[in-house]
Each structure stands twice: as C-alpha cells, then as structure tokens.
Amino acid sequence: MLKEFKADLHIHTCLSPCADLNMSPLAVVNAAAEKGIDIIAVTDHNSAENVLAAQRAALDKDITVLAGMEIASSEEAHIIALFNKVETVIALQDIVYANMLPIENDEKMYGEQIVANENDEVTGFNKRLLIGGTLLPAQDIINTIHSLGGLAVASHIDKEAFSIISQLGFITEDMGFDALEMSRNMDRNTAEIAFKMYSSYAWISSSDAHYPQDIGKRTVSFFMHEPTIEEMTLAFNNLDGRKVVWE
Numbered sequence: 001m002l003k004e005f006k007a008d009l010h011i012h013t014c015l016s017p018c019a020d021l022n023m024s025p026l027a028v029v030n031a032a033a034e035k036g037i038d039i040i041a042v043t044d045h046n047s048a049e050n051v052l053a054a055q056r057a058a059l060d061k062d063i064t065v066l067a068g069m070e071i072a073s074s075e076e077a078h079i080i081a082l083f084n085k086v087e088t089v090i091a092l093q094d095i096v097y098a099n100m101l102p103i104e105n106d107e108k109m110y111g112e113q114i115v116a117n118e119n120d121e122v123t124g125f126n127k128r129l130l131i132g133g134t135l136l137p138a139q140d141i142i143n144t145i146h147s148l149g150g151l152a153v154a155s156h157i158d159k160e161a162f163s164i165i166s167q168l169g170f171i172t173e174d175m176g177f178d179a180l181e182m183s184r185n186m187d188r189n190t191a192e193i194a195f196k197m198y199s200s201y202a203w204i205s206s207s208d209a210h211y212p213q214d215i216g217k218r219t220v221s222f223f224m225h226e227p228t229i230e231e232m233t234l235a236f237n238n239l240d241g242r243k244v245v246w247e
C-alpha cells in the first residue's frame, strides 16, 4: 500500500544568515510537526551544521527530516541537495567548504549564523560567509550530489535571481536534475504555461521558509512506501506507482 506523505523540502534554520533567529532546529521540527507535515528537509545555504540537531529533534515525533543543503554555484544558481543521512550531507559540506573563498561572515551586514543542538542550546556560530556563491560550477554540484547518492533539485526556477534559469538561461536534460522547484508564490496553472518546456521533469514546490510562520505554506504530496530518498527517486520518475503531486 502506498501512503501519502506531505512534504516541505526547502526550509532554512538560524544557520542561514537571512533566516529568522527563532528558526532553531527544534523550533523548525516542532512547527512542521504541528502543521501535520510528514517530511521536511533542512536546507541551509552552503552548510548542513544544523541537520543533525533537526534529525535528533525529530526522533520522538512522527516526522522525517531529510539531510539537505542549498548550495550556491559559482554562477550564483541555487541547487538543493537531499540525502537520507547526515553523514552524507556532511561529506558534501566538506567539498563545499573546500570550495569557498576564505571570507568571514559580517554578522552586522548579513546576520548571525547560529549552530544549535536539539535542545535549543546555541553551540556555536559559523564564521564562514555562507550567503555567497561557492567556487563550484552548477554541473559539478549536481554530479557531486549524485556521486553521494542524493537528489539534486533546481531551486525556485521561477525566481528572477539565484535560479538556474536566471543565471544560466536554461535547463537541459543532460544536466541531470532530479526535479525542479517552483517558489511558493507560483501557482500550478501559471507554472504550466511558463515552464511548459520542462513538463517532463518532476515538479515540486516548497515554502523556502526563513520564518516560523512560513513553514509548510507550500507542500507537495508524495505517494510511496516510506519517506526515503530511494522512494522519492521512484516518485520523481513516476515508477512503480510512486508519484509526487503538487496541486
């Protein structure tokens, strides 16, 4: 029997300089669970240091936290990486950190980058400049995500900045994206007209929440056996009855 899983696969925590300081891993998980969301992904900019805390905070709740990251390519295009395990996203983080300019975050200008544990205690501040682009071209990011067994999703392709389309002009099949994401301001009918040429892809839409009240403002439904990357891969490819539905 396939089950329906409500998913919001693009959520920032207080580690992202642009996100609200109230977006602690515990607060994010609690808010998502209260809203009846079954799967979330923690996708901070160029870092995954709050993923473990979010996964631990979810242990006693009926919610799955995927290990994610939103990477900014050298072309300043955002790409979401999704994995089952925190160890894998940390392996990606090692590669991302090795490909960032050695610039410190200016907290006054961009905001604090807080690392917290599952009990809502601050355990550190990330000093790297997470908000900028990495030195990794988009294609290298996609290939690296795949080599680690993850899913690569083109972030908010309808946005006029920081999307693959805004930065590169197009998406081609051989780039290998597993799905394309529309921002929460885009409605399905408009997307079907504007992005008709990409109708062969799985589409998702997510909240891209930076504030607690935005969590779950946009979700998609997965029909699959269990909340794993393997099942989501089947859903993105419409295989064995699995599917993802954005209404």
Ligand SMILES: [Zn+2]
Residues within 6 Å of the ligand: 070, 078, 155, 156, 162
């Ligand atoms: Zn983004």
Ligand SMILES: [Zn+2]
Residues within 6 Å of the ligand: 010, 012, 070, 208
């Ligand atoms: Zn984002």
